[in-house]
Amino acid sequence: MRFNEKELVFLSRQPSERAAELGMKGPKKGDVMKRRLVKLIVNFLFYFRTDEEEPIGALLLEQCRVEREDDLNFSIVFLDEAERKYVFECDSKEQCLEWIEAIIKASYEFMRKNLVFYRSEIQRLTGKDPLEQYGISDETRFQASSGLPPLPPPPT
């Protein structure tokens, strides 16, 4: 699958929500924990060798689950490949919890859910749709789900 790599690398140089040196272990058998500079920018987690400017890779943080493994470690698992875990090791319990929270909040879909919730709450409390004054009430991205049951997963 093609992607706009140059632009993604450029994105990795932008101000981050959070950045730190963490231990990182890939999902393949035999992958070992290595020290990486990890940067959270919008809904991407970039990881760099600690002395390099270009990232080794990026993880899109959609359709994933973040879990606490133990005091210092958390993992990211993508829903389409739940057996493959990326594990990260922090320097402290606090740092671990902060990263978990940050990554959960980093997903576009997470923000969308919040928006839908806030919108309906505001409507309930004030009787007005808060998006109307901006002329964006009809935007698809701000709608609550259609109420239909989710589609079955595509055939593999």
Place this chain on the structure above:
Amino acid sequence: MKLNERSVAYYATCSSPPDKTGFLLKKGDRNPAYHRRWCVLKGNLLFYFEERESREPLGVIVLEGCTVELCDSESAEFAFAVRFECTRARVYKLAADGAVAMESWVKALSRASFDYMRLVVRELEYQLEEARQGATSPWAKGRGKRPLVHGEGVLSLGNLGKENGVSWNKPLGLANGVGEVGVSGMVWEGELDDGDGEIPPPIPPRRKTPGGSLESPVSPGTGCFSKLHDWYGKEVAELRVEWLQSQ
């Protein structure tokens, strides 16, 4: 650079509802011909498939740090371009099958960025807080605590969608003088401190800071919105002049 491609492709085809779908002509990566692609916009990602029934996307365009503009094309009508701000970046040329579709895609793509969504969420968070406190309008007297005043917002929500050809979704980058701004109709139109509260005050443009944080750098550190407005307003006015001169 590696990317978790399989999972990204999964996001494209999973059951979460897309923001927009449709056929677009897309200018080839290597060859200059336009190809018809089934396009799926989800969040800040534009996926394109060979066919509507294809199980996997051919590719994805991450829509961060880009502007969307209408463009003239000799080979396609209703053409528009997605242009990135990094040096030697690609310009993605796309074309819709009619004026309505073109406008709809341009709007959708220029509002696709993560920051735009975050901005709207924060605005609603603020409004919800106000609503819960029983304030009568979003721009009530308790202005001291307004989180957006300290420079994190980027877009004047009231301004979006007004201008057709030049819509934009990237931070203004005032600090480094990046002049490519499509802020027509200006951000500060009327209603500010008169407290009629219909439209919340426009959000000051966001700056990119070199360090690792999204926090605003220098701001006058004042709780008085009109002072803050004047301060930002000067820079925006300069930027506007720059932009007008570049037209």
